[in-house]
Amino acid sequence: xxSSAATPAVPDALPEVKAxxxxxxxxxxxxLLALPAIGSFSTWVTLTFAGLAMGMIIFIIASGLxxxxxxxxxLNFGHGVFITLGAFLAVSVLGAMAPWSTSDRMILNxxxxxxAMLVAMVVTGAVGLGYERLIIRPVYGxxxxxxxxxxxxxxxxxxxxxxxxxPQAIPLPLPTAFRxxxxxxxxxxxxxxxxxxxxxxxxxxAMIWVLSNTKVGLLIxxxxxxxxxxxxLGYHIRRLFVGVFVAGSALAGLGGVMWGLxxxxxxxxxxxxxxxxxxxxxxxxxxxxxxxxxxGALLVGLVANYTGFLVxxxxxxxNILLMVVILLWRPAGxxxxxxx
Amino acid sequence: xxxxxLSGDFPRSxxxxxVLIVVVLGLALAPFVFPGARALNVxxxxxxxxxxxxxxxxxxxxxxxxxxxxxxxxxxGAYGVAVAITRMGPSWAAVAAGVGVALVLSFALSxxxxxxSLRVKAMFYAMITLAVAVAFQTLASQLSDLTxxxxxxxxxxxxxxxxxxxxxxxxxxxxxxNGKLISYYLLFAATVxxxxxxxxxxxxxxxxxxxxxxxxxxxxxxxxYRTVAYRTASNVLSASFATLAGALLALWLRxxxxxTSLSFEIMIDILLIVVIGGxxxxxxxxxxxxxxxxxxNYLQDLMKLASNATSxxxxxxxxLHPDRWLLWxxxxxxxxxxRFPIGIVGKLRVNAWIKARAKAMAAATAKGVx
Numbered sequence: 001x002x003s004s005a006a007t008p009a010v011p012d013a014l015p016e017v018k019a020x021x022x023x024x025x026x027x028x029x030x031x032l033l034a035l036p037a038i039g040s041f042s043t044w045v046t047l048t049f050a051g052l053a054m055g056m057i058i059f060i061i062a063s064g065l066x067x068x069x070x071x072x073x074x075l076n077f078g079h080g081v082f083i084t085l086g087a088f089l090a091v092s093v094l095g096a097m098a099p100w101s102t103s104d105r106m107i108l109n110x111x112x113x114x115x116a117m118l119v120a121m122v123v124t125g126a127v128g129l130g131y132e133r134l135i136i137r138p139v140y141g142x143x144x145x146x147x148x149x150x151x152x153x154x155x156x157x158x159x160x161x162x163x164x165x166x167p168q169a170i171p172l173p174l175p176t177a178f179r180x181x182x183x184x185x186x187x188x189x190x191x192x193x194x195x196x197x198x199x200x201x202x203x204x205x206a207m208i209w210v211l212s213n214t215k216v217g218l219l220i221x222x223x224x225x226x227x228x229x230x231x232x233l234g235y236h237i238r239r240l241f242v243g244v245f246v247a248g249s250a251l252a253g254l255g256g257v258m259w260g261l262x263x264x265x266x267x268x269x270x271x272x273x274x275x276x277x278x279x280x281x282x283x284x285x286x287x288x289x290x291x292x293x294x295x296g297a298l299l300v301g302l303v304a305n306y307t308g309f310l311v312x313x314x315x316x317x318x319n320i321l322l323m324v325v326i327l328l329w330r331p332a333g334x335x336x337x338x339x340x
Numbered sequence: 341x342x343x344x345x346l347s348g349d350f351p352r353s354x355x356x357x358x359v360l361i362v363v364v365l366g367l368a369l370a371p372f373v374f375p376g377a378r379a380l381n382v383x384x385x386x387x388x389x390x391x392x393x394x395x396x397x398x399x400x401x402x403x404x405x406x407x408x409x410x411x412x413x414x415x416x417g418a419y420g421v422a423v424a425i426t427r428m429g430p431s432w433a434a435v436a437a438g439v440g441v442a443l444v445l446s447f448a449l450s451x452x453x454x455x456x457s458l459r460v461k462a463m464f465y466a467m468i469t470l471a472v473a474v475a476f477q478t479l480a481s482q483l484s485d486l487t488x489x490x491x492x493x494x495x496x497x498x499x500x501x502x503x504x505x506x507x508x509x510x511x512x513x514x515x516x517x518n519g520k521l522i523s524y525y526l527l528f529a530a531t532v533x534x535x536x537x538x539x540x541x542x543x544x545x546x547x548x549x550x551x552x553x554x555x556x557x558x559x560x561x562x563x564x565y566r567t568v569a570y571r572t573a574s575n576v577l578s579a580s581f582a583t584l585a586g587a588l589l590a591l592w593l594r595x596x597x598x599x600t601s602l603s604f605e606i607m608i609d610i611l612l613i614v615v616i617g618g619x620x621x622x623x624x625x626x627x628x629x630x631x632x633x634x635x636x637n638y639l640q641d642l643m644k645l646a647s648n649a650t651s652x653x654x655x656x657x658x659x660l661h662p663d664r665w666l667l668w669x670x671x672x673x674x675x676x677x678x679r680f681p682i683g684i685v686g687k688l689r690v691n692a693w694i695k696a697r698a699k700a701m702a703a704a705t706a707k708g709v710x
Contacts, residue, residue, distance in 0.1 A: 075463045138678045143462045145677055147406045148615060152674040155608060159667035163658045272604070276474045279467040316478045320471055 023295050023334040030299065034306045045187035047305045053193035055301025056200020057262060059294050061255030062278045062285075063207060064248020070224035070288020070337055072241045073143070074136055077150040079278060080271025081157030082249045085127060086120035086256025087266040088165050091172050093119050101175040109175035113261075120253040128249025132242055154272060162268050169267035172260045196258055203251070204294055211290065220244060224288045224337055280319045284326045286333030295334055296326075345536060347543040351623055353692035356685060360623060363630045367528060371521055378637070384524060386633045387531040388589045393613045394538050394625035395581030401619035402542055403574040404554035406462055408607055409453065409469035412476045413446045413579040415602035417586025420445070422493040422596040423486060430496040439587045443580055450579035454572035477602045492597020501526070501591065527588055534584060539622050541577065550574050551620075609636075612673050618683025627684055632669070639665050 031048055038044045065079050093116040094101045100112040135153040139145040174192055181188040211217035223230045223237050231237050259274070260266045281300055285292025303322050308315040326334065343350075351357040363386075366373065370383035392414055399405045420442025421435060428434035457468045480487050487493065499505050505519035541547055552560040553567050561567050590596045599605075609632065617628020640662040647660040659667070680687050 073463075075467070077466075135674070144400075144404060144406060145681065147463065147466050148611065149674055149677045151608070151611060152670055152677060155612075155670035156667060156674065159664055159670060163655075163661070163664060163667070167663060276471055280471055283464070283467060313482065316482065317475050320475045323471070 020335065023292070026295060026334075027298050027302070030302055030306075034302070034310075037310060038306070042185065042187035043309070045184060046189060047309055048302065049189045049193050049197065051302035051305035052298060053190075053196040053200075053262065053301070054304065055298035056197050056204075057255055057258045058274075058277060058281055058301060059200055059297035060203050060258065061252050061274065062281045062293050062297055063203075063290055064244070064251045065278055066282040066285065066288055066293045067220065067224070067244050067290065068241070068248050069282065071220065071227070071237070071244055072140075074140070074146060074241075074245075075150070076136070076153075077147060077275070078131070078135070078153035078157060079248075079252055080273075080275040081154055081161070082124045082128065082252035082271070083256035083259060083274055084158065084161055084266070084268060084271035086124050086253030087172070087260030087270060088161060088170075088256075089120040089123055089253070090116040090257040090260050091165070091170050091266055094172065094175070101173075104176060106177040109177035112175055113178070113257075117254055117257050120257045121250040124253025124256070125246045125250035128246045129242070131249070132245045136245070154275075158268050158272065165268070167268060169265055171265045173264060174261055178261070192261065196262065199258065203254075207290060216240070216243075277319060280323050282333075284323055284333055286330075286335040286337055288337035289333065289335040292333055292335035292337075299326075347536075347540045349539055349543045349622075351689075353688040355692070356623065356627075356688040359627055359688075363626055366630075367531075371524060380520070380524060382633060382637050384527055384592045386629050387527050388585055388592065389609075389613065389629040389633055390626050391531055391534045391585035391588065392582055393610055393617070393629050394535055394622045395578045395585060396610050397614050397619065397622060397625050398538060398542065398550075398574055398581070399578040400614055401621070401624070402547060402554060403550045403571055404462070404557075405571060405575065406466040407469045407575070407578075408466060408604075409473040409476070410578070410582055410610060411602055411604070411607045412473045413450065413582035414586040414589075414606070415476070415480065415596075415598075416446050416449075417442045417583035417588075418590040418596040418601040419480065419487055419493075419586075420583070421587045421590040422488075422495055425495040425497070426488075426493050430498050432498050435498065435587075435591070439584070442583050442587060446579045446583040447576055450576045451572065454575035455568075473602075473604070473607070477598055477604075480602055481598045488597065490598060492595060492600065494595045497523070497591055497594050523592060527592055530584075530588055534581060535622065535626070538581060542622060546570075546573075554620075612669055614683075615673055615676050615681075616669075616683060618685035618687075619681065621683070621685045621689070624683050624685040631684075635665070635669065639668075 034047075035041070035044050038047065061079075061083055065076060069075050094112060097112045097115065100108040103109065131153060135149055136146070139149050178192045178195060181190045182194060183189075209217075211221055219230060219235055219237075219240055223235075223240060227237055256271075259270070263270070277300065281296040282293055283296075284299065285294070285296035299322060300319055303318045304315060307318040314321075330336070351360055367383055367387060371380055374380070374383070392410075396407075396410050399407055399410070417439070420438040420440075422438070424434045424438025424441065425431075428437065453469065453472065457465050481490050483489075484491075496502070500519055501523040502519040505522070506517065542550070549560065549565050549570050552563070552565070553570055557567055560570075586601055589601060593600065613628040613632045614625065616632065617626070618624030643660050643662045643665055647657055647662060650656045650660060658664070676683060682690065
């Protein structure tokens, strides 16, 4: 959709949109504020990495949720099921390939985790396709029914997972190469947390690249901003939406694998337990905004870890407090999107 | 007379009337007709859930608001009684104080939540209440000095309600007249009273405005109703009735903990009942609660039989496992939401209405011919 040269009256470049960078500063500001409160530098490094790792995983899970909402006003209360499904698939894959996962050779360890992630993403993506067809489409456009029916999807999904894998919690040990910690000076950082941060950054970068450099990304961003306009230009926003929903489900599956490995165990209720956290993150970020979701997730991760160390009693409510503070400052979330 | 009691809101379907009479009679005569502690517990739980679900229907079915914080108010009521009796000893004054404090707390909380967040879209409200409910549950299990933490509180009830209290030595119709029986009838009477009060509310002009808001908020606002005020009032009323239901539960169980009154499972139960029974009709709460609680307690026995019968078939056996009863109710829930959102009661009423109309039309044509 480049501006054609035949109409010189149209200026070549659109006027610059002033970038809103203040929310970006929140993360370093928070980290710096926490440093004197914690006192010890090495503890601070450990906690910061723990918080970033947790935040990255939450971001991977929540990004699909926020985009799906932004595009079609669909809020999937059953998003947690995809996390649980991904995590249980990781258990099965790692269990089936146990010799690889317990091997001393790093390449086999990495391979087994990659296979688990791939399987989880393919399966949750496929389930997402069916879920959209069966659960979301029949009640499309009716907010009340949508909340109820996606909640129903959550209940049934969780029960089906119990049918397949059983109701009990299952341990999910990390492959050998991912265990242990790396020392930065005196600060010990768990190796898996570093890996989680790296994967999170890759997913974030890939997502931003797709959204800003491809035509599909352009359509998604335009659709989030103003759906009717995109439709009136002749694009099938429904088809786009199905694609985003499937991608969001697959990302939730990937996040589930990572979350399961992070907790080193899975249980059927893990998805619904994370649900609340996801909602808080996407509200903080501004519903529909990927960038806001990223910052929101990192803030939630960091605050949870810092308060968990400083004032454990408050840690249980830290997310809600964070949400209240952010919403008092910006009632529509960090980055408000479109007309909402 | 009957019209006044039911606030002019009759079942309007012969089948529904029959079902309601069976449920009410069954609950009224439960101690005599269904012997055994388990049956009485089931009956008591149905009573509590009728109030709880009807109060949720005020919000969901009549006003069109989805809240996930309903168990919070239920829990406040239950904890109010439990904490007050634990502190002040088993007296009626303690019960009154507990209920009073709980009502005030629920009132304040629901007012604040309502005023702050009922201006936003349904989805945000659902999310915010979900977050608040989770936070409250955490708070309740953390304040272990006050609430007993995860273990909850076991307490004594006023002497009149204890099983050792006896009205007469001779059993009446084979049932000993003890405090447990009095306790049950107190619960039953309270349920009937609260239900009729709610029926009165939804059939008042105020209730009509709520329904107008549900159907078309913009139009209601244009007609001059301050929708935020009405929605907040509905939120507060619903919270108050849920609090009373919680107090009744605590008095019956003589125990309260996070899992009995605050857990998210109960919230899901409420949702299932209100949708399967029928949104927007309080009778749905009665029918739904009776069906659901009976299913919860006895469906599992049935499923055990089915599961044993199919023990040779691998997947079917697991699907029919007694612990998977929620799966089937969840499926029923999904089907209800998009095949018949008016629920069992709505369906029965519509069927009766269609039948009556067909009859009237047949009569009219017969008249025309002759």
